[in-house]
Amino acid sequence: MRIRICFHDKCFDGACSAAVFTRFYHATVNARAEVDYRGLAHRAGQLFDADIFDGDENAIVDFKYSPSDRLTWWFDHHQSAFLSESDAEHFRRDRSGRKFFGPDFKSCTKFIAHIGETKFHFRAPDLDELVHWADIIDGAQYPDTQTAVEMSHPATQLTLVIEGSKSDDFVPRLIPELASRPLAEVAALPHIRKMFDELYQLHLKSVDIIRAAARLEGGVVFFDVSDQEMEGFNKFIPYYLYPAAVYSVAVSRSPQRSKIAVGSNPWNPTPKNANLATICERYGGGGHAKVAAISLPPTDLDRTRQVAREIVRELQASLCP
Numbered sequence: 001m002r003i004r005i006c007f008h009d010k011c012f013d014g015a016c017s018a019a020v021f022t023r024f025y026h027a028t029v030n031a032r033a034e035v036d037y038r039g040l041a042h043r044a045g046q047l048f049d050a051d052i053f054d055g056d057e058n059a060i061v062d063f064k065y066s067p068s069d070r071l072t073w074w075f076d077h078h079q080s081a082f083l084s085e086s087d088a089e090h091f092r093r094d095r096s097g098r099k100f101f102g103p104d105f106k107s108c109t110k111f112i113a114h115i116g117e118t119k120f121h122f123r124a125p126d127l128d129e130l131v132h133w134a135d136i137i138d139g140a141q142y143p144d145t146q147t148a149v150e151m152s153h154p155a156t157q158l159t160l161v162i163e164g165s166k167s168d169d170f171v172p173r174l175i176p177e178l179a180s181r182p183l184a185e186v187a188a189l190p191h192i193r194k195m196f197d198e199l200y201q202l203h204l205k206s207v208d209i210i211r212a213a214a215r216l217e218g219g220v221v222f223f224d225v226s227d228q229e230m231e232g233f234n235k236f237i238p239y240y241l242y243p244a245a246v247y248s249v250a251v252s253r254s255p256q257r258s259k260i261a262v263g264s265n266p267w268n269p270t271p272k273n274a275n276l277a278t279i280c281e282r283y284g285g286g287g288h289a290k291v292a293a294i295s296l297p298p299t300d301l302d303r304t305r306q307v308a309r310e311i312v313r314e315l316q317a318s319l320c321p
């Protein structure tokens with residue numbers, strides 16, 4: 001018996017969701033099930049490859065819904081969880097009792113732990129630390145910019161490593177560690193330590209690049225680093241550099257996509273009325289109310305820049321009384 005677990009790749013919450021779901025599945029469904037992990041990424045065009053649901057059971061955690069009849073478990077908390085109204089309708093008609101949508105949860109990890117406990121009597125107290133930190137990190141609930149950007153806690157170090165990993169099997173190999181050890185032990189594994197040290201140097205460089213590129217205007221900090229090789233920068237750097245910023249809009253590019261990342265400054269108390277997921281959905285993107293993104297083909301850089309400028313203007317206008 002084999003279960004395929006698809007998770008949001010290169011995302012701390014995605015990896016932690018897969019870890020908690022694995023423990024949940026072994027504890028409540030089948031203790032001997034073999035698990036295969038597969039990371040899923042947002043991209044322009046088709047999201048799911050045809051052969052992806054190849055297990056006896058197939059799960060998706062922290063990622064969009066699929067109406068495939070091969071999908072047996074689903075957990076997500078993103079506002080933009082459904083690619084179409086017909087997918088949403090398919091979900092609403094589901095009577096399996098194994099597909100769950102929790103848009104009010106800050107992390108999918110906590111959502112899975114909550115459903116596990118309230119509907120299946122599943123408890124794993126040794127994972128409480130993991131659940132707690134997934135909620136802080138995915139919900140951008142860091143106490144301050146220093147915690148988010150200076151990365152002295154093991155959870156923030158693991159986030160850097162997960163977001164910065166280049167190989168497809170890195171996160172799948174990390175998930176069993178997250179499911180079975182305290183975060184400090186996982187972060188102290190020699191290969192993780194080494195990756196962290198390398199990525200932290202790049203992180204410090206990206207702080208300098210963003211400092212040089214960013215401009216704060218009308219409450220919105222904007223920067224375009226599409227000419228640099230840095231797709232995966234820490235999304236809190238703009239607020240670390242510009243505490244007065246309410247929103248940030250960033251243009252970046254990788255071989256796979258041009259990207260517009262839109263965020264709001266969790267430490268700036270200015271009232272924020274814009275729903276960033278709704279704005280990004282208009283351009284084919286999505287995410288959460290407070291942080292969202294749009295992916296376009298890597299060749300569409302002009303269009304990407306134009307959309308970014310439109311969003312900057314819309315956010316500036318939303319801040320004018």
Ligand SMILES: [Mn+2]
Nearest residue numbers: 013062108138
């Ligand atoms: Mn998530």
